[in-house]
Amino acid sequence: MSKKRIDVGRDSAFAGRSIVAAAVALAGCAGESAPPSDLGCDAGAPASRTIACVVAFSPGEASGFGQSHFPEVIYGSPKGGGAEQGSLDVLSLGRGGEIVVGFGGGAIADGEGPDLLIFENPFYIGGDPDHVFAEPGEVSVSDDGEAWATFPCDASAPPYAGCAGTHPVLANAMSGEALYDPMIAGGDAFDLADVGLSRARFVKIRDVSNKGGGDNAGFDLDAAAILHPE
Numbered sequence: 001m002s003k004k005r006i007d008v009g010r011d012s013a014f015a016g017r018s019i020v021a022a023a024v025a026l027a028g029c030a031g032e033s034a035p036p037s038d039l040g041c042d043a044g045a046p047a048s049r050t051i052a053c054v055v056a057f058s059p060g061e062a063s064g065f066g067q068s069h070f071p072e073v074i075y076g077s078p079k080g081g082g083a084e085q086g087s088l089d090v091l092s093l094g095r096g097g098e099i100v101v102g103f104g105g106g107a108i109a110d111g112e113g114p115d116l117l118i119f120e121n122p123f124y125i126g127g128d129p130d131h132v133f134a135e136p137g138e139v140s141v142s143d144d145g146e147a148w149a150t151f152p153c154d155a156s157a158p159p160y161a162g163c164a165g166t167h168p169v170l171a172n173a174m175s176g177e178a179l180y181d182p183m184i185a186g187g188d189a190f191d192l193a194d195v196g197l198s199r200a201r202f203v204k205i206r207d208v209s210n211k212g213g214g215d216n217a218g219f220d221l222d223a224a225a226i227l228h229p230e
């Protein structure tokens with residue numbers, strides 16, 4: 001993520017922050033739900049359509065970024081930076097790092113088309129969709145947290161087919177159904193039917209980029225959203 005952080009100057013970061021604050025305030029007026037909190041991953045917990053609990057986090061090499069705000073940093077809606085800028089509201093997994101998350105007592109169901117959106121912080125270099133800066137992650141899903149089905153992910157070269165972390169995140173402090181429309185929200189979409197599952201309660205993301213250094217290497221998780229809740 002180091003390239004992105006260099007691209008984002010202090011002034012623009014502050015500008016973005018005030019825009020987000022204004023949008024959050026407006027959403028609050030419109031009856032937006034409370035800030036994201038930890039629901040726990042028990043089956044009997046309230047269901048959430050965004051990440052609301054963490055089962056396990058195994059940071060890889062050169063991680064640390066986002067951990068001071070973890071786990072809340074990956075809960076709730078994404079804070080995408082748009083097509084040309086990666087969000088800093090993320091948890092860096094580090095090289096080879098891995099995280100397992102849940103949705104409270106909620107489950108992903110296999111509906112028509114994609115069922116799950118995962119938001120990282122890739123961006124189009126110079127606005128060119130053919131040149132994405134990406135730190136791909138391999139995605140697996142499980143209904144019991146023990147048996148996992150993995151989406152095949154080709155991390156060797158663009159467009160990193162089947163991996164998360166390849167499409168810019170457009171959703172930012174959004175409310176309502178727009179977050180759950182892949183065409184509007186951006187992010188990377190996954191269909192349970194592709195791995196033969198009808199239901200899943202847990203999502204595992206493993207960095208396969210092996211990119212980066214400092215404290216922000218590898219896949220940077222912003223958020224996830226269930227398109228087809230059970």
Ligand SMILES: [Ca+2]
Pocket residue numbers: 109110111112113114115191192193
């Ligand atoms: Ca589906």
Ligand SMILES: [Ca+2]
Pocket residue numbers: 001086120121122134135165218219220
């Ligand atoms: Ca990234």
